[in-house]
Amino acid sequence: MIITWIGGLLRRRTGRLIATAFGIALAVALVASLGSFLTASKSTMTGRAVHSVAVDWQVQVQPGADPAAVLSAVRAASGTKSAESVGFARSTGFQATVAGSTQSTGPGVVLGLPDTYRATFPREIRQLTGASSGVLIAQQTAANLHVAAGDTVTITLPGTGTGTGTGSAKVTVAGVVDLPQADSLFQKVGAPPQSQPAAPPDNVILLPSDLFNTLAAPVAAVDPAAVTTQIHTARNAPLPADPAAAYTSVTAAARNLEARTSGGAVVGDNLGAALDAARKDALYAQILFLFLGVPGAVLAALLTAAVAGAGADRRRREQALLRTRGLRPGQVTAMAGAEAAVVGVAGGLLGVGIAALAGQAAFGTASFGASTTSAALWFALALILGLVVAAAAVLVPALRDLRTGTVAAARKVVGRARSPWWMRFGVDFILLAASLLVFRASSGNQYALVLAPEGVASISVSYWAFLGPALLWIGAALLLWRLATLVLAHGRRPLARLARPLTGTLAATTAASMSRQRRPLARAIVLLALAVSFAASTATFNATYKQQAEVDAQLTNGADVTVTQSPGVSVGPDAGSALKVAGVRHVEPLQHRFAYVGADLQDLYGVQPATITSATSLQDAYFAGGTAKSLMNKLAARPDSLLVSQETVKDFQLALGDTVNLRLQDSRTKALTSVPFHYAGIVKEFPTAPKDSFFVANADYIAKSTGSNAVGAFLIDTGGTHQKSVATTLRGQVGTAATVTDVTQSRSKVGSSLTSVDLAGLTRIELGFAVVLAAASGGIVLALGLAERRRTFAITTVLGATRRQLRGLVLSEAAVMTAGGLAGGALIGWALSQMLVKVLTGVFDPPPAAIAVPWTYLALTVLAAVVAIAAAALNSARSSSRPAVEELREL
Incomplete structure (x- = not known):
């Protein structure tokens, strides 16, 4: 019996089933796409953080400890790839005589590097001119002394005089280098951030280890604090993809090393510091997923419910007929469940396929750069979501009708109904007022959306800030529903005047028809408005993000x-x-x-x-x-x-x-x-x-x-x-x-948390889905709503309406829906855009002076929606011109 029922639906309700499955597919595809983006973003941030560090650990040998013993402990530590011993010595100054002119510098630092150092840590030193080995001088020091490769520099260390005595040496410069990560290289290991040097030293010379030891040994005997040793470490331990988990793993390993050296070493955890920043960026990626992705998934679910609900009256009559012929409630429920399963599975599989194609187009890979396991998990969750949406759109209404209705009631034509409870209690106004209150609190100067204390493993997100945009979205939708219902119920004369150019003498009938259909028509207006507002707010936020990321990079670089x-x-x-x-x-x-x-x-x-x-x-x-x-x-x-x-x-x-x-x-x-x-x-x-x-x-x-x-x-x-x-x-x-x-270098170094999140692929996915949702919300819902009224159109034809008048009736409804949906969507989208950018102002540095409006994309979205609605209306108008007797026979 169930197979027969499903076969009949596939033959007679093919279009409706396809439309319902398509709505489910959009929800599944959007969730799968954005979920994979979230996982991929976190994994990418971890990879970027690891790659950004030239030396993972700088292990400072403490006074009294044996440097050789600490080096052995570091090399024996789990996850150590390689380790090199580096000497640091304070210099009282450098001096050089070039072309008869003598230049002197203030205090500086002398480094002693083993011959294998540059091969082990290739990104710590960048070659500019001259040889890559021997005595190397930093670029700024070379400029201060006016020296180049081949010139002689005198190094003076504490407790000695200028010249060639103990602790001083004349060295010949072999090359000039740059130190891209000087801030971390010359950090004060173990000191809190506020105690770190304001800037790296201006004057630096790099010596081979043997020469450094010869020069520094006498000084260390006189002033031990002037010479220190660090063990620079490269690690290859596998890290979790999530930056927060990776940070925990790295910092735990650093503490373990400190404990095993019994206080003989303190770890300068450069890798942990990079992951510390990345974990905060990962939370912003999660915020973007919620702020920008969840509304799209909800909208797709609402579209599915609207598609399924467009045939609610027909479904009630069919259910009543089945019960009249003796089917028990359980059997009717099984049929509805089978229908939900069919559209849920079909829509879910289609959605996963769309997500894979979207990933290929937006990210160049179907798994979006995430691991296979993570992508599979998100696809599975999205499939479950599809089944839930199908059950909510198809099965739940059937169960509600079985529980609350009778056969006689189900066969009655729905008459004048009471206003919805939320309209009677003013829920829309309450939600908007609550949204304003939450927004004012979450956009205050002292408000922090993400709290991630430096060096502390725990981080938190103030998720209640989502209430502002969420309540605005829901409250504005309900308010638009109220306004649309009021206009359609009490604005028959204005509607008749507007419809007269299209319908002629049928204008009053057209206005009356829209008034009677005010609930489904208001629902279609609200759905179109939500789709347009989603597209507008998402596009505006992404455009503003792109604008501010560029401003931030320019501000940093100049x-x-x-x-x-x-x-x-x-x-x-x-x-x-x-x-x-x-x-x-x-x-x-x-x-x-x-x-x-x-x-x-x-x-x-x-x-x-x-x-x-x-x-x-x-x-x-x-x-x-x-x-x-x-x-x-x-x-x-x-x-x-x-x-x-x-x-x-x-x-x-x-x-x-x-x-x-x-x-x-x-x-x-x-x-x-x-x-x-x-x-x-x-x-x-x-x-x-x-x-x-x-x-x-x-x-x-x-x-x-x-x-x-x-x-x-x-x-x-x-x-x-x-x-x-x-x-x-x-x-x-x-x-x-x-x-x-x-500026391209500065983009990866600027302070804005959002700049670590690559929105390019996410933007392509979201904006693509937004256009499809806008078109579907207008076109599909209108087409299905008009299809349910073919009997009305046929009776109108029998009563004498011309084809031109019927076409005008259909186009008038489409025009009212389009005007209401676009106008409402524009207002809601504008308000949401302002609220989103304001709530997320803390992640922009500097905050935007004005939001960026992507007019081209918005015009494309409106055009897609208008074309879809026009196509649905013209197709329905063409169908309404069929012979009335033929139409009534089929119905």
């Missing part, structure tokens, strides 16, 4: 390409003309000085107000007390104007217009001189500037006041393209005199 002069090198702004290589549109000089305000030493940046924005982006969010343009205009109109950090304004209790005397070094006398400025506004962020306190002023005024127009950096605009090639060209041109960085 511009597309930045050429930073080494300390001691003095070049004027005219030197920028030599940097205009192929691909460069504009070169902007940027002064960098240091100034005392009271006893506080801060960075001072001198800019050309009229041209600074030609090379880099200045957002209004960087400033307070005015826009970026207005404050730059102030600097130009009054050259002694000064932009001050918020912290300095608070510390010195400044008011706009106050005179601020900064002490700057005069290039002519080398003495500090007091220069008056006028406080004109607050600067919170600025390209290449530190995060804390600094000043921004007019470069010409600084040059005039100090007698020097020396430039600290050149900001280079390439039009957003070819940054790497331009940077490579400039590195070959400037040599060791300057450091060249490009």
Whole structure:
């Protein structure tokens, strides 16, 4: 009997079953895709964190411990791939005489490296010029001493005089190198983050181990604290894909090593520090999954329920007929369950196939870069979801009708019904008010969406912040349903006037028909609005993310390409003309000085107000007390104007217009001189500037006041393209005199947590599904709703309606649905976009001044929905023109 029933459904209700299965497939595919993205993102973050570290562990040998014993313990530790002993010695200074000119530096550091070090840790040292072995000198030190390969440098260590006596040596430079990870290399092992050096040493020389030991041994005998030993370690222990689990594993291994050396070593866990940051980024990937993925899955489930519910009246009549012919409730339930199983399994398998194809298109792999086990798990969960959606859309309504209805009641035509309970109790208004309250709390200045204390294994997400967007989405949908129902119920005259151009004398009938069908029509309007709002909010958030990731990278690097002069090198702004290589549109000089305000030493940046924005982006969010343009205009109109950090304004209790005397070094006398400025506004962020306190002023005024127009950096605009090639060209041109960085390097180093999450593939998946959902919500629901009313159309034809009038009736309903759905979707989408970006403001650095609206994509979404609705309406109109007798016979 069940097989016969399913066979009949497949023959007579093919379109409806396909539509229901398609809705389930969308939900399954979206969940499988986003779940695999989440797993792949976590795995990718772990891989990136591991790859970003040049030396996994820097094991500091403690005073009194035997370095050889610690080295043996490290090599014997589980998971150790290789380990090398590195010596560190403090230097009182370096000196070199080149071309008759003698240059000296301040204190520095001398490293002793074994011959195999560079092979073991290839990313710790980057070769610039000269030989790759022997005595190597850091780029900035070479610039300070004006030396190159072949020149001689004198190294002086504590407790010795300049010359060749004990603890001092003259060495011949073999090559010039860069230390890309100097911050971690010269860390204070075991010290908390707030006690770490503010910057790595400016002066560094690298010696072979034998030469280092000969030079440092006498010094260690006199001053043991001046010479230390570290065991640099590379690990190959397998790590979990989840950064949080990997962090726990690595830190536990580090503590185990410290315990086994009985206090003889302290581990500088660079790998653990990288994973510590990655685990927070992994939580943001999880947040993105919830914020951007769950609404799509819910929408697909609602679409399935709407498709299945479009034939609710017919299903009740069929159920009543089955019960009249003697079927027991259990048998009717079994038939409904079989139908749910068929569409659930078919939709689930189709959804998994769509997810695999989507993964291939968006990520280049069907498993999205995740492990096979993880992908299979998400596919299994998505299949279960598909069966649950099928049961909720098909089986649950059947059970409800069996429990609450009678045969006679099921055969009655539904008359005037009472308003839904939520409408009577004003649930929509309550939800919107609650959404506003949650939003105000979760978007406050002191609110933290993710709390991950540095060095602490436990991390937490304030998931209650999801209530704001969720309640807004639900409350706005219910409010739109209320408004649509009210308009359709009480707006017959306006609806008739609007329908008259399409239906002629049938306008009043058309308005009455829409009024009678207000519930299914309102449901279709709300579903279309939710689909459009999902597409709009998702696309807007992704566009804003992409915009701010680029802004963040530019803020960190300064511009597309930045050429930073080494300390001691003095070049004027005219030197920028030599940097205009192929691909460069504009070169902007940027002064960098240091100034005392009271006893506080801060960075001072001198800019050309009229041209600074030609090379880099200045957002209004960087400033307070005015826009970026207005404050730059102030600097130009009054050259002694000064932009001050918020912290300095608070510390010195400044008011706009106050005179601020900064002490700057005069290039002519080398003495500090007091220069008056006028406080004109607050600067919170600025390209290449530190995060804390600094000043921004007019470069010409600084040059005039100090007698020097020396430039600290050149900001280079390439039009957003070819940054790497331009940077490579400039590195070959400037040599060791300057450091060249490009924005592509900075993208992987910026502080925003979201920048570690690759949204490119996720965006393609989400936006693709959003377009399909919008089209399906409009077209399929309308088509099925109109198909259920073929009998009404046939009777209308018998009563004398023309084909033109019937076509106008169908098109009028489609137009009302389209207008209501698009207008409601636009408003809901706008509100959701504002709320999403605001709630997630903490993950943007800097916060966006305005959201980015992807107009092209939104136009595509609207076009897809309109085309789908128009196709459904025209097809229904064509079907309604069939001979009435033939139509009534089939029904």
